[in-house]
Amino acid sequence: MKKIVLFSLFLLIFIGCSSDSSVGNPGNPEPTPAVPPVLVTLATTFPSGNIQFNATVQSLGDGYHERGFCWGYNTNPTKDLTNYIAADGSGTGNFFKITPYTDILDLGGRVYNVRAYAVTGNGIVYGNNLTMTTPLKYSLATTAVKEIYTNRASFNGNVISNDSHYGNVAEKGFCYSTSPNPSLTNGTSVNMTGMVTDPNALGDYSRVVQGLIMNTVYYVRSYGKDYNGEVFYGNEVSFKTAGQIGASGGYVFYDKGETTNGWRYLEAAPNDLTYNGSNVMTWGCYGSIIGQTQAIVGSGLENTLRILSVCTNNGTAAKVCDAYSVNGLNDWFLPSIEELKIFYLSSVGAYTIPTASPREYWSSTEKNMDQAQSYDTQYSSINEWEYKSYGKKVRAIRRY
Known part of the structure; x- marks a missing residue:
């Protein structure tokens, strides 16, 4: 009996030890779960006709042997079911893949879903889902409106093709209106047909638009059409036509559209100038060459200063302009011939310039030692050969 009891006790101890044989045994460890890499999908960009997929590997985990991007119309695209492309490199940090988008995507503002992926020994790991919108066939930009008169302005734009398969547009131009978001259906439009040698070419283009209303805000968008009639629009810009009353009480008749060389606007004196009761005066310095005067817009002030440095005769056009003062403003000068021309062209439909004799106005643009331009x-014309000794009208202008 004693032997039976001892045997049973031994058997119980043996069984208990056998059932715990794995505890603390380094030869048979529990399997460690795999640690996947962590990926973050970043915004897709479209540089110069290409698509650039972007992502980052935040942590490496147990590693991976391939990484890249997959995309599709449905949310959470996967590598085995949709389009995908591998990206070079390994490890952590940012990575990207650039490829021509026309090879893999449909243009025309299509919305795709995209995710970064990494292939590990235990399967495929994905980053977050983002959406991307493909470019249109053509991209247009509306740039700043320049050379703004009371009744006309120069519209400027640019058109590029986002696909090498698409060349020139079928038509391009501008839509404009006094209300925002002008289009071909709700605004006035002008195109480039007949304005340039190749009106359908890609690149920069501009057109002077006439018939505008003075002192009025306009909205402008560039547009282009493909040969299927699809219309593409650029961004919207706004501008205000000249024609407001300036600080002197005269009209602001020109706006460059931007400030350069310290000025943007040209303002005319409220009235023609007089000297000793006369509304005409000579250019001055007949028989003397002033030299270095210019005709272009923006040169009138410099012309006047040049004339005053050489010609000191009293009662001459430049000297009377320089001495003029109204409403505390004394920064007046004799306009160049192109500035004078703009003053006249801006008057149409805005303000009155006398056309009765004497009907000619002096400019600060010299022709030679005996003659200057008026x-x-x-007749709305430039007279290039006017003797300096002739008496003509004078209208001073200022810039700011």
Whole structure:
């Protein structure tokens, strides 16, 4: 009996030890769960006709042997079911893949879902889902409106093709209106047909638009059409036509559209100038060469200063302008011939310039030692060969 009891006790101890044989045994460890890499999908960009997928590997985990991007119309695309492309490199940090988007995507503002992926020994790990919108066939930009008169302005734009398969547009131009978001259906439109040699070419383009209303805000968008009639629009810009009353009480008749060389606007004196009761005066310094005067817009002040440095005769056009003062403003000068021309062209539908004799106005643009240029308001023309000794009208302008 004693032997039986001892045997049973031994058997119980043996069984208990056998059932715990794995505890603390380094030869048979529990399997460690795999640690996947952590990926974050970043925003997709479209540089110069290409698509650039972007992502980052935040942590490596147990590693991976391939990484890349997959995309599709449905949310959470996977590598085995949709389009995908591998990206070079390994490890952590940012990575990307650039490829021509026309090879893999449909253009026309299509919305795709995209995710970064990494292939590990235990399967495929994905980053977050983001959406991307493909470019249109053509991209247009509306740039700043320049050379703004009371009744006209120069519209400027640019058109590029986002696909090498698409060349020139079928038509391009501008839509404009006094209300925002002008289009071909709710605004006035002008195109480039007949304005340039190749009106359908890609690149920068501009057009002077006439018939505008003075002192009015306009909205402008560039547009282009493909040969299927699809319309593409650029961004919207706004501008205000000239024609407001300036600080002197005269009209602001020109706006460059931007400030350069310290000024943007040209303002005319409220009235023609007089000297000793006369409304005409000579250019001055007949027989003397002033030299270095210019015709272009923006040169009138410099022309006037140049004339005053050489010609000191009293009662001459430049000297009377320089001495003029109204409403505390004394920064007046004799306009160049192109500035004078703009003053006249801006008057149409805005303000009155006398056309009765004497109808010609002096400019600060010299022709030679005996002659200078004037503008004839009756015939809307530049007179290039006017003797300096002749008496003509004078209208001072200022810039700011």
